[in-house]
Amino acid sequence: MIRLAFHGAAETVTGSKYLLECDGSRLLIDCGLFQGLKELRLKNWQPLPFEPAAVDAAVITHAHIDHLGYFPRFVKGGFRGRAWCTPATEDLAEIMLLDSAHNQEDDADYANRKGFSKHHPALPLYSARDVHQALPRLKAVDRGEWFHACGPFWCLNIKKI
Numbered sequence: 001m002i003r004l005a006f007h008g009a010a011e012t013v014t015g016s017k018y019l020l021e022c023d024g025s026r027l028l029i030d031c032g033l034f035q036g037l038k039e040l041r042l043k044n045w046q047p048l049p050f051e052p053a054a055v056d057a058a059v060i061t062h063a064h065i066d067h068l069g070y071f072p073r074f075v076k077g078g079f080r081g082r083a084w085c086t087p088a089t090e091d092l093a094e095i096m097l098l099d100s101a102h103n104q105e106d107d108a109d110y111a112n113r114k115g116f117s118k119h120h121p122a123l124p125l126y127s128a129r130d131v132h133q134a135l136p137r138l139k140a141v142d143r144g145e146w147f148h149a150c151g152p153f154w155c156l157n158i159k160k161i
Contacts, residue, residue, distance in 0.1 A: 007049060008032055014040060014066040019050060026050070028058040031083070033069030033100070033125075044070065044125050053078035060085040060138070063092035069100050072126040075134035082139045090140040097131040 002022045008015030008030075015034035020027045034040040052074050060068050060083050071083065071093075085093070104124035111122035 005049075008034065008043075009066070012036075012040060015043060015070070016061075016067045017048075017070070019055070026055045028055050028074075030061055030067045031058055031069075031071040031074050032064075032066040035066055035069075044073070048074075048077070051078060053080065055079055055081060057081040058083040060089055060093075062086075063089045063096050065096060065100055068093060068096060071137075072097060072101065072130040072134040075137055076126060076130050079137070081137070083137050084139050084141055086143055087140040090138050093138055094131070094135055097134070098128055101126055101128045101131050 002020070005019045005021075006017075007019060008017040009032065012034070014032065014036055016030035016032035018029040020029060034043045058071075058074075058079070058081065060071070062068070063085075068089070101124065105127060108117075108122040108124045111117035112120075
């Protein structure tokens with residue numbers, strides 16, 4: 001049986017995360033950060049409805065933060081598989097994720113200085129250190145190249161659109 005669950009980018013255009021399950025294997029398609037209104041951003045702090053450690057592999061479709069930006073938090077939460085992407089996405093991931101971490105760290109510092117956070121201390125969702133721990137999980141594969149992501153059922157091809 002194949003099961004597809006939407007854990008982001010449903011009723012909104014941000015936070016893309018789709019969990020595809022087949023015969024005991026789990027593949028996450030995208031690992032995006034919710035952006036925009038506060039009610040959406042707060043979703044980034046909520047526990048996922050599945051354990052990151054139970055996901056075998058991921059596919060990151062492209063390097064926009066709403067498709068990639070949750071990845072350091074996902075790895076910090078226990079994901080130990082590979083995240084497959086194109087070489088261009090892998091190249092951009094470090095820049096995008098470090099910029100995102102920097103912004104979050106600055107926002108937390110500002111909230112702590114001004115004292116307006118409900119949390120003491122205010123913390124970033126993830127840090128630059130978390131990004132550096134997550135980046136080795138990315139694995140680039142050329143467009144048009146077939147590869148096995150996890151288990152016998154995930155034979156994928158990243159095609160040029």
